[in-house]
Amino acid sequence: MEQNPIFSIRTAAFSYPGAEKPALDGVNLEIGQGEWLALVGANGSGKSTLAKICNALLTPTQGACFVMGLDSSVESNISSIRQSVALVFQNPEDQIVASIVEEDVAFGPENLGIPSDEIKKRVDRALSLTGLESYRRRGSYSLSGGQKQRLALAGALALEPKALLLDESTSMLDPEGRDSFLACLGELNNQGMTIVQITHRMEEAVQAGRIVVMASGRVVWDGLPTEFFDGEYLRWSFEEPPEIALYRELLTRSLVPPGTRPRVEELLSALCL
Amino acid sequence: MSIIADDISYTYNTGTPAESAALRGVSLTVERGEWVSIVGHTGSGKSTLAQHLNLLLTPQSGAISIDGVEVKPGSKRSREFRRRVGLVFQYPETQFFAETVRAEIEFAPSNWGSRGDVLKERVDEAVSSSGLDPLLLDKNPFTLSGGQRRRVAIASVIAMKPDYLVLDEPTAGLDATGIKELTQLLGKLRNAGLAVVQVTHDLRSALSLSDKILVLENGSCVVYGSPELVAEYLVDNPVRGLVIPPVVRFVSGLREKGIDIPLNSGLGEIIKSIEVFKGRL
Numbered sequence: 001m002e003q004n005p006i007f008s009i010r011t012a013a014f015s016y017p018g019a020e021k022p023a024l025d026g027v028n029l030e031i032g033q034g035e036w037l038a039l040v041g042a043n044g045s046g047k048s049t050l051a052k053i054c055n056a057l058l059t060p061t062q063g064a065c066f067v068m069g070l071d072s073s074v075e076s077n078i079s080s081i082r083q084s085v086a087l088v089f090q091n092p093e094d095q096i097v098a099s100i101v102e103e104d105v106a107f108g109p110e111n112l113g114i115p116s117d118e119i120k121k122r123v124d125r126a127l128s129l130t131g132l133e134s135y136r137r138r139g140s141y142s143l144s145g146g147q148k149q150r151l152a153l154a155g156a157l158a159l160e161p162k163a164l165l166l167d168e169s170t171s172m173l174d175p176e177g178r179d180s181f182l183a184c185l186g187e188l189n190n191q192g193m194t195i196v197q198i199t200h201r202m203e204e205a206v207q208a209g210r211i212v213v214m215a216s217g218r219v220v221w222d223g224l225p226t227e228f229f230d231g232e233y234l235r236w237s238f239e240e241p242p243e244i245a246l247y248r249e250l251l252t253r254s255l256v257p258p259g260t261r262p263r264v265e266e267l268l269s270a271l272c273l
Numbered sequence: 274m275s276i277i278a279d280d281i282s283y284t285y286n287t288g289t290p291a292e293s294a295a296l297r298g299v300s301l302t303v304e305r306g307e308w309v310s311i312v313g314h315t316g317s318g319k320s321t322l323a324q325h326l327n328l329l330l331t332p333q334s335g336a337i338s339i340d341g342v343e344v345k346p347g348s349k350r351s352r353e354f355r356r357r358v359g360l361v362f363q364y365p366e367t368q369f370f371a372e373t374v375r376a377e378i379e380f381a382p383s384n385w386g387s388r389g390d391v392l393k394e395r396v397d398e399a400v401s402s403s404g405l406d407p408l409l410l411d412k413n414p415f416t417l418s419g420g421q422r423r424r425v426a427i428a429s430v431i432a433m434k435p436d437y438l439v440l441d442e443p444t445a446g447l448d449a450t451g452i453k454e455l456t457q458l459l460g461k462l463r464n465a466g467l468a469v470v471q472v473t474h475d476l477r478s479a480l481s482l483s484d485k486i487l488v489l490e491n492g493s494c495v496v497y498g499s500p501e502l503v504a505e506y507l508v509d510n511p512v513r514g515l516v517i518p519p520v521v522r523f524v525s526g527l528r529e530k531g532i533d534i535p536l537n538s539g540l541g542e543i544i545k546s547i548e549v550f551k552g553r554l
Contacts, residue, residue: 019416043419043448090446091364142285142293145363145442146315146474171445172363174314174474175516200448242477242540243519249544255551264519268526273550 005066006085006163006194007031007054012063013217014049023049025217026063033162036185036195038205038225041214047198048090050214051165054196055087068162083112086156090168092148101143101151102127102136108159119158126154129184145172150181163194170204182207202233202241274340276303276326276358276437276468281335283321295321297492298335305436308459308469310479313489314514319472320363322489323439326470327360340436356385359435363442365426366414374417375410378429385433395432402465403428404458420451427458437468444478456482477518480504480537488512504536 007030014024024046031037039047052058053065056072067085070077086108089095098104105126109119127133130150135143143151149172156164164185170178182204189195197208205211211228213221221232247262256270283296295318303309303326311319324330325337331346338344339354348354362368371377375396382395400407405424409417414425423443430438443459444452456478463469473479479486479500486503488496490513496506507517508525517525524536524543534546548554
């Protein structure tokens, strides 16, 4: 994996014009092909900027970003990078371009000059993966927030990218929609797609194979989800879900024996009421 | 003083193959000083309902009344009513256009004719009640963090001095600190007498924050009432797209074992009742 990273970010720094502090401040990160990485951290920690660097929407002001070996600061590499790496933004409205769902999904591949029968196949596949088949003739703007978010993902998938960068792309989905979205990502990842997922939700980060924590424009922790959820996440002031607070309280007061797992049914039977 | 939605229905793209019914006979009352949550799955009609409360959409059947006056389509008073009901869209910061936070917040009241000292006072009040740091007023809104931007968006709606604040997924995309701060801010505004209507699919936050909850499924109201009533209903009647929070499931399990506590109990109450039941207290 490490021999052939899809993203190689080397002491990358980036400052927005007029900002007091750099958004990225010396980030070193290698992401291998086929990895599923969750990028977590507070608002303003540099996650979205890093995603834009990975997609060559931004170029590091210091250091470098290589995507599949291509230097993102070289103008002639940008189009290859963007074809291989799709970015799905936080707000789906930002990337809806056509008024009909299937036309919106076809927009990207059409721009790449892909033959129309191939476009049709890709659109069908993307709509089916995202559960939007029955909405294909609907108006893009008449969709709900969560449906638009799935449309934005479908548009990215139709590009058949090697890597998918998702910036809080489940924020408008309901719990059921989120589960099916994550299942869809799991399937894509099994097929070899690299996934970099920016999220605030710990229950989503659990699904990833690797977790990277950012703070003040730097990578401050990088490791496995099991290590992360074994208390590490509390150091970074992420939200403690109420069920975990309840679980810890039950343990502290010896109402359940040590070793009980934080699952409702298990806790109830461990209480011995 | 209240907004009353009475049996309202709305269908998008009527008469076309894309026709879809978003609301089917929904009724809701929002009193000033109340926190009301509208929850439901993606596509359940939540945002459509929110847009009705602010008169951006007019019901195709049923009626909306604001402070006792039924609002008819094209009514001359729609403009005044729209000022009274501030709507904060999903990701409101994507609609920023001004170069400074001050200009962004001034925009709506100046459109309504506020000038000079009156305008300044409006902006100062909005900044203070939204908990924004006044030092940010001369900054470019695009350089602020996600949580700060959301505050600017809310301040720019508060500057209109609304009586009702309708927010569509106000915490989407915010981190844990941002969510906590925003929740405190909305609680403060509610305590100051403003009505807060929050559209969310987060049942957990709705149960802990609201005075009343309306649950939508496919455009219809399935249950409407206090958090206790809604929790009781949902434990027995699963609704598409809504996941019962684990703590509520835990309490429901305790009740099956004979511990008599409300489903919506907090952590302290839960622990105490277990200890009492076990004879420890």
